[in-house]
């Protein structure tokens with residue numbers, strides 16, 4: 590038997606007719622860039638995320654870039670980022686010419702530890718970028734307080750946590766301007782690249798709209814050298830259809846995650862994911878920390894069970910960041926997560942029996 594790490598087949602099968610009808614309408618509309626489809630999705634996502642504005646862009650990395658640019662963050666500035674994150678969080682900072690300053694995660698939630706942020710704030714710091722990693726909301730209350738106290742902006746990287754909450758308030762609605770990715774495997778995924786920024790600030794939303802479109806508000810007149818980073822209209826239409834199912838897909842993910850937690854409880858060589866105080870998760874990934882991780886992964890692979898590692902090398906040790914001069918051992922919590930983390934299959938439509946099979950295989954490996 591083969592157990593895939595991820596499949597969108599079940600989600601897409603149930604939407605096949607709706608997506609086909611949309612495609613027909615879109616094909617005939619003769620309007621393929623920005624316009625009504627993009628606007629309709631922006632409105633729907635802003636309403637879902639409980640922010641005043643959503644501005645659709647080409648992908649999640651551009652969303653972070655545009656968000657930071659809107660805050661006029663650039664060369665000479667520092668942005669606090671988690672040491673444990675996908676490299677795109679750091680790349681967003683580098684793209685505007687600012688410097689990422691890493692802060693270690695809480696060793697049990699694996700998200701940026703608010704207690705450690707203050708020590709990383711220098712006079713050059715301009716913003717904090719919390720990343721709601723693996724689907725779990727960061728502890729946004731303490732982070733927002735710290736930012737206010739130090740006069741810093743907050744840019745949430747909400748690529749992985751559409752629908753997660755801190756104290757009942759949605760991720761992507763705390764920061765001054767926030768980035769979101771709709772990469773196909775995300776909880777809300779397009780059928781290609783897509784992203785957005787979310788904000789309550791009309792000036793920042795206006796900037797993002799201009800900057801994603803060559804720095805132009807009025808056709809052929811450019812206020813600044815911007816990007817072509819428009820959300821593709823076809824993807825916008827697909828995302829609007831999929832968005833109506835996001836809450837039920839997230840609920841399904843939660844049922845599967847709880848089953849894993851039950852089935853894997855008491856397996857001593859594993860550390861299971863833990864939620865921080867007042868933080869909810871939409872279980873974008875089900876990550877465990879495993880002793881003898883690489884052997885376990887190979888063992889599962891031999892039994893047809895697909896797993897992935899998110900992520901094998903933290904950003905500070907990537908060749909892309911040798912210029913920053915970080916050495917192995919400088920961010921030991923992120924490094925030890927990278928050595929032990931293993932993401933188990935979890936996606937809406939995954940048969941629950943698969944979780945039982947995977948848990949039995951893991952128990953077998955350690956017995």
Ligand SMILES: Cc1ncc(COP(=O)(O)O)c(C=O)c1O
Pocket residue numbers: 648649650651674675677678720746748749770771772782783784
């Ligand atoms: C935490 C995080 N930030 C940013 C991104 C970048 O998103 P995209 O792949 O849409 O550029 C991703 C997605 O892969 C991500 O996981």
